[in-house]
Amino acid sequence: MREPALIRMLPDGRRLHLHDGPIDLIIGADGAPQAVSVAYEAAARRFVSVLDELSGELPLLRSQARKNSLRPSGAVAQRMFAAIEPHCEDCFITPMAAVAGSVAEEILDSMTAATTLERAYVNNGGDIALHLANGQFYKIGMVERPDRPSLFGSLEISAAGPVRGIATSGWRGRSFSLGIADAVTVLADCASAADAAATVIANAVNLPDHPGVTRIPAREISPDSDLGDLPVTRGVEPLSDSEIVEALDSGARAARILRAQELIHSSALCLQSHIRVVSPLPANASIEFSQRSLLHA
Amino acid sequence: MADVFPPDTVRCDACPVLCYIKRGHAGACDRYANVEGQLVRVDPHILLDRAKSQGTPLVPFLEREGDWDGKIMKGQETFVTAIGAGTTYPDYKPAPFIVSSEVEGVDMVTVVTEGIFSYCGVKLKIDTDRHLGPERNLVRAQGEPVGHVTTAEYGSQMLSLGGVHHLTGGSKSEGRVTCETLLDLCNGKEVELTIDEGASVRVAAGKPPVVNGQREERMRVGCGSATIGMFAKQWFGKVDDVVVVDDHITGVLSEHQAGKLLGVRETGIAIQGRRSTPGRYFQVAEPGTGWGGTNISNPLTILKPFKTKFAWPHLRLLMVSTTGEQFAYYELNEELRPIEKELPDALKESVGRIRENCEPALTTVLFMGGAGGSLRAGVTENPVKLTDSVKRKLTRVTCGGAPAYIWPGGGITFMVDVTRMPENAFGYVPTPALVAPIEFTLKKNDYAVLGGHVDYVRPLGDVLKEKERQRQLVSHAQNPWPLKPHAGSGES
Numbered sequence: 068m069r070e071p072a073l074i075r076m077l078p079d080g081r082r083l084h085l086h087d088g089p090i091d092l093i094i095g096a097d098g099a100p101q102a103v104s105v106a107y108e109a110a111a112r113r114f115v116s117v118l119d120e121l122s123g124e125l126p127l128l129r130s131q132a133r134k135n136s137l138r139p140s141g142a143v144a145q146r147m148f149a150a151i152e153p154h155c156e157d158c159f160i161t162p163m164a165a166v167a168g169s170v171a172e173e174i175l176d177s178m179t180a181a182t183t184l185e186r187a188y189v190n191n192g193g194d195i196a197l198h199l200a201n202g203q204f205y206k207i208g209m210v211e212r213p214d215r216p217s218l219f220g221s222l223e224i225s226a227a228g229p230v231r232g233i234a235t236s237g238w239r240g241r242s243f244s245l246g247i248a249d250a251v252t253v254l255a256d257c258a259s260a261a262d263a264a265a266t267v268i269a270n271a272v273n274l275p276d277h278p279g280v281t282r283i284p285a286r287e288i289s290p291d292s293d294l295g296d297l298p299v300t301r302g303v304e305p306l307s308d309s310e311i312v313e314a315l316d317s318g319a320r321a322a323r324i325l326r327a328q329e330l331i332h333s334s335a336l337c338l339q340s341h342i343r344v345v346s347p348l349p350a351n352a353s354i355e356f357s358q359r360s361l362l363h364a
Numbered sequence: 365m366a367d368v369f370p371p372d373t374v375r376c377d378a379c380p381v382l383c384y385i386k387r388g389h390a391g392a393c394d395r396y397a398n399v400e401g402q403l404v405r406v407d408p409h410i411l412l413d414r415a416k417s418q419g420t421p422l423v424p425f426l427e428r429e430g431d432w433d434g435k436i437m438k439g440q441e442t443f444v445t446a447i448g449a450g451t452t453y454p455d456y457k458p459a460p461f462i463v464s465s466e467v468e469g470v471d472m473v474t475v476v477t478e479g480i481f482s483y484c485g486v487k488l489k490i491d492t493d494r495h496l497g498p499e500r501n502l503v504r505a506q507g508e509p510v511g512h513v514t515t516a517e518y519g520s521q522m523l524s525l526g527g528v529h530h531l532t533g534g535s536k537s538e539g540r541v542t543c544e545t546l547l548d549l550c551n552g553k554e555v556e557l558t559i560d561e562g563a564s565v566r567v568a569a570g571k572p573p574v575v576n577g578q579r580e581e582r583m584r585v586g587c588g589s590a591t592i593g594m595f596a597k598q599w600f601g602k603v604d605d606v607v608v609v610d611d612h613i614t615g616v617l618s619e620h621q622a623g624k625l626l627g628v629r630e631t632g633i634a635i636q637g638r639r640s641t642p643g644r645y646f647q648v649a650e651p652g653t654g655w656g657g658t659n660i661s662n663p664l665t666i667l668k669p670f671k672t673k674f675a676w677p678h679l680r681l682l683m684v685s686t687t688g689e690q691f692a693y694y695e696l697n698e699e700l701r702p703i704e705k706e707l708p709d710a711l712k713e714s715v716g717r718i719r720e721n722c723e724p725a726l727t728t729v730l731f732m733g734g735a736g737g738s739l740r741a742g743v744t745e746n747p748v749k750l751t752d753s754v755k756r757k758l759t760r761v762t763c764g765g766a767p768a769y770i771w772p773g774g775g776i777t778f779m780v781d782v783t784r785m786p787e788n789a790f791g792y793v794p795t796p797a798l799v800a801p802i803e804f805t806l807k808k809n810d811y812a813v814l815g816g817h818v819d820y821v822r823p824l825g826d827v828l829k830e831k832e833r834q835r836q837l838v839s840h841a842q843n844p845w846p847l848k849p850h851a852g853s854g855e856s
Contacts, residue, residue: 070378088379089393122380241394289392290373290384 072118074111083107087118090170096178096187097203109181110174110189117143117170128162129293131155143173150259153330154267161293167242168234168262171196175258189258192241194234194265196258199226207233209252209335224254230332232258236265237337243285243292243299247314247338248272253322254333264331272318272336279304306339315343372401396469404469443846444476444827445764447789447801462817464808465824467847471808473821474847475743482797484733485526486549487779489517490565490573491583491725493686495611495651495659496521497562504558508541509534513559519583523557525549531796543796549729550782550790550798563653569729570783576653582722584686588615588656589644591686594721595714596622599682602710605631606682609648609666609690611657619643632674632700633681636666656685663692670700682711688718728781731763731790733800735776742817743804749814750804751776759806759814762846764789768802784843805846 072087083094094110096103120141121128127139128147132155139148139162150165171189175196178187186203189196197205204225224230236242237250244266251269255261274280282298292299306314315336322334322345333346372387376396383391390397397404444463461476490496496513497503503511503523511525530542548555554568566574573580585591588610596617599606605628606617617623618631620643637648648666652659660666663683670679677698684691693711694702707715740747753759754776761768761776766784771777782789791799812818 069380088381089391091393119380122382125381288386288389290386 072115074114083110085111085114085174087114090118091192092171092174093190094174094178094188095190096184098182098184098186102182102184105182106178106184106187109177113174113177117173120144121166121170128166129291131159131161143169146172146259150257150263153328154263158267158270159297160263160267163293164266165259165263167191167194168196168232168258168260171258172232191258194258194262195232197224197231197233199224199231201226209235209250222254228332229256230254231256232261234258234261234265236262236269238269238300238303242266243289243294245270245294245297245299246273246318247277247280247300247303248318248336249339250337251318251322252335252337253331255331260330264325264334267325268318268322268334268336271321272314272338274306274310274314277306277310279306303339308341311338311341314338315341319343319345372398374398374401374403376403378403399471404466404471443765443803444474444824445762445786445789445801445803447478447764447786461827462820462822463824463827464821465847472847473806473808473811473816475804475811475816477739477742477802478791478799479733479735479739479802480793480795480797480799481733482531482795483528483736484531484546484731484798484800485511485524486546486782487730487732488523488525488549488567489728489730490521490523490567490580491519491723491727492521492573492575492580493519493584493611493657494563494575494580494653495657496523496565496575497559501560501562504560505545505555506541508538510538510542510545510557513562525557526798539796543792543798546731546798547790547792550731550800551788552782567727567729569727571727572725573727578653580725582687582689582719583725584610584656585688585718585721586686587613588686589613589620591615591684591718592617592620592643593622595718596620596626596628598714598717599711600626600628602708602714603682604629604680605633606684607633607635607663607666608684608686609656609658609660609663610686611649611651612646613640614645614648614656614666616643616645630674631679631681632671634668634671636668655690656687663690664694664702667702670696670702672700675700682707682715684715684718686718687722688715691715729783730779731782731798731800732777732779733798735778735802739802740776744811744815744817746815753806753810753814754804758810759804760846762803762805764801765803765846766843767846803846 072085075084076082077084077093081095085092085094094107096106121143124139124141124144127137128144132148132151134156139145144162146169147162147165150169151160151162154160168191171191171194175187175189175198178184179198184198185200186205187198188205199205204223206221206223208221232255233252235250235252236244237248238244238246239249246269248269251265251272253261253265253268255264280300281302283301284296285292285294285299286296315338318336322331322336325331326345333344336343373384376383376385376391378396379393381392385391385396385398387398387401444461463474463476465472499513499515501513502509503513503525510530511523514522514524526542526546531539545555549569552569554566556564556566558564563576586594588608591608592606592615599617608615614635614637616633616635618628618633623643635645635648637645640646649658649660651657654660655663675696677696677700679696681694681702682691691707693705693707695705697703740750744750750759754761754770761770761778763780764785766780768778768780789801793799
């Protein structure tokens with residue numbers, strides 16, 4: 068039975084929680100109280116039809132994308148396609164790789180179109196779309212492993228910079244990954260682009276044919292996965308330092324290519340407590356790391 | 365397309381994504397899962413909003429003697445309590461009932477057992493200002509030592525009864541009487557206790573205590589000094605001085621800060637006892653069961669002669685206890701000696717107000733026990749994991765469906781208000797030790813993780829079929845519903 072979308076304020080009374088099927092958004096906005104409530108209402112109005120729109124063209128969105136692929140018609144679906152299109156000649160990717168970031172972005176746009184806000188975020192399970200008026204900033208904490216939520220570093224996103232989207236991907240997350248990264252966090256112009264790029268980089272953090280990595284065809288776990296029979300990572304045994312470096316090298320290469328193509332701004336790659344940063348600035352200038360992580364780095 | 369999937373794949377229709385979910389896996393949302401071929405909701409967010417459940421029935425097993433409170437009713441939600449469930453002690457085998465039930469899509473397991481507690485006792489809180497006996501003195505039942513006087517708390521006296529030393533460390537009859545006393549108190553029955561060099565009390569859980577044959581009605585509104593502060597304005601102008609008699613701090617209006625602020629004239633009153641600060645006196649008499657927890661029945665005994673320099677004929681004096689239960693009104697004669705007169709109407713109101721502001725005096729009985737290794741082994745093959753799970757609040761502990769307070773630190777030592785449990789929930793064994801119901805409720809997944817006896821889990825429906833062994837009760841309205849799934853950390 069189709070359950071209706073959930074629209075509610077979180078118990079703190081400040082943040083909006085929107086939930087429908089697999090979509091779960093936490094939304095925060097700052098500005099005049101009136102503006103915030105207008106923004107939340109706009110978000111809720113836009114949200115209620117998003118899942119139905121996406122579901123209507125799900126088979127297409129789950130198919131491998133190519134330059135000449137049929138374009139989807141929904142607004143969110145078009146964001147998804149636009150985000151993955153730059154990658155589709157180089158690797159297997161489907162529009163679903165950018166679904167979370169695209170939904171976040173769509174909802175954020177509905178809010179900023181409805182009113183003027185100082186700043187706002189739409190967090191879709193770690194894929195975050197940001198709005199920053201002049202002079203505003205957000206401080207973002209990063210976790211290495213979602214199942215062990217301790218911050219390994221923090222970063223500041225300010226209105227002066229170009230970053231408006233953050234996404235994280237890894238095999239421990241909710242979506243499947245072809246790679247072995249615990250988490251790859253990407254900063255990009257927008258959330259959909261960050262989402263697609265995080266997927267691509269996390270897939271590239273890899274040690275093909277390594278016996279310590281358990282891989283299972285996606286379809287065996289989730290019969291209708293867009294990854295079909297591709298082997299997705301289900302377990303990674305402790306790796307040697309040189310193996311970790313090799314896997315991170317591979318991921319960092321992919322990240323540098325995406326940066327050269329101006330698809331992303333920065334990226335942090337985590338694998339078994341080792342962290343690699345691909346960034347336009349010296350690593351410690353834009354991203355602060357806690358002491359513990361530095362010891363492993 | 366569906367044909368190629370294994371037969372136990374389910375298609376979720378909770379949202380338009382319409383996931384195919386394989387057995388043992390969750391859908392794209394992580395909120396619906398295929399548990400043994402059934403689509404099950406595992407959504408922590410929604411559960412946070414779950415309405416408080418009230419008036420839901422409890423199902424204890426095996427009728428015992430005595431009347432059960434509460435009407436019999438049938439409802440959708442049923443929680444199996446451990447009352448009458450029996451025990452497997454001291455065998456290292458699964459608890460008598462391990463019941464699974466689905467609560468709003470979450471599979472819960474309740475491990476139901478009766479614990480045999482030789483390490484157990486009760487904490488009694490007796491609301492009274494009367495002196496029950498010196499701290500540390502023995503408390504006796506039928507002449508046998510069953511506990512001791514501990515601290516005095518605000519408006520109450522605490523007694524600690526039972527414990528392993530009285531149950532098994534003394535003489536045979538000491539153990540037997542202790543066990544009987546604890547059992548009666550836990551089952552809500554009245555017990556007579558005497559305190560060495562102190563009072564004799566009759567107490568029952570949730571009822572007013574009876575001290576030396578006198579039923580306590582009310583707790584004091586505050587100490588004597590606090591009472592002066594609270595009522596000074598209401599007395600001002602209607603009386604020249606007020607003494608609030610209290611074993612702890614006796615208050616005097618004309619000397620007290622509250623009286624000074626109002627401009628109450630000095631009266632020349634002089635009080636026995638040790639002056640603390642102006643208008644506040646310690647030890648005006650011995651502790652007792654008279655006025656305000658002192659041993660006096662005639663309040664004039666705490667007064668010294670009025671100072672002639674300040675006092676005047678016809679000076680009006682009210683003396684009252686901290687509960688307003690005792691009061692007397694005096695006027696000074698020409699020799700400045702207090703003569704008792706009828707309480708003027710203008711003062712009746714304030715005395716009544718003191719009484720109104722005193723809460724009903726009750727006896728509270730908290731059962732306290734520790735779940736030993738053997739009991740825990742009935743729950744899991746790895747008892748320490750149960751302790752850990754309880755401390756991390758993954759496992760909820762209830763006694764006959766009542767919430768239990770778990771002491772921090774090692775072991776599972778808990779306290780429970782016996783009035784929130786069904787009546788006659790406790791039993792005993794001749795060891796002597798008390799038998800108390802205890803239930804551990806947790807998510808089925810968590811139960812498997814902590815090494816639970818998953819092979820012995822029975823669905824609630826099966827258990828409910830054994831109708832001849834059951835009795836249904838309405839849950840205590842103030843108790844949280846024991847099966848309410850735990851709120852997850854939930855937020856992304």
